[in-house]
Amino acid sequence: MNAPGGFAYKQRSDGTVIITHHGRAATTLRGGRAAKFLAEVDDDPQQVMARWTGAYKIGNERTAKNHPRNQRR
Template sequence: MPKPHGFSYEQFGDGSVVITHQGRAAGTLRGARAEKFLAEAGAGDSQLVMARWTGAYKHGNERAARNHPRNR
């Protein structure tokens, strides 16, 4: 599976975090969720972490979905 790319995040003074994908806002985290995200992003592959937190990651069924009649 290809690794996600194009994600970045910015932390603000009020503790909120905005995750962007290719320059467009993909999610905003505040409070405890923002702290948990920052701890996780600093520990591993940040692109994969941001993709997972925004829900913009592959689920593994894309090849099967391509062959479904509604997608032809």
């Protein structure tokens, strides 16, 4: 399944799920984790795949970027 957000997943016949990001394997899920992912992926596939791979932004990037500790001098 391909989508415009860059994430896609493929379910193999042995139950393994491979999540890719822009064509590169991001993570492989097996067993119970794969089943849990497949039950959850119907809601918002891009968001769910980003969360399962850990490749998502949590909203505080701008705050951290502007923090004095992170300013280059």
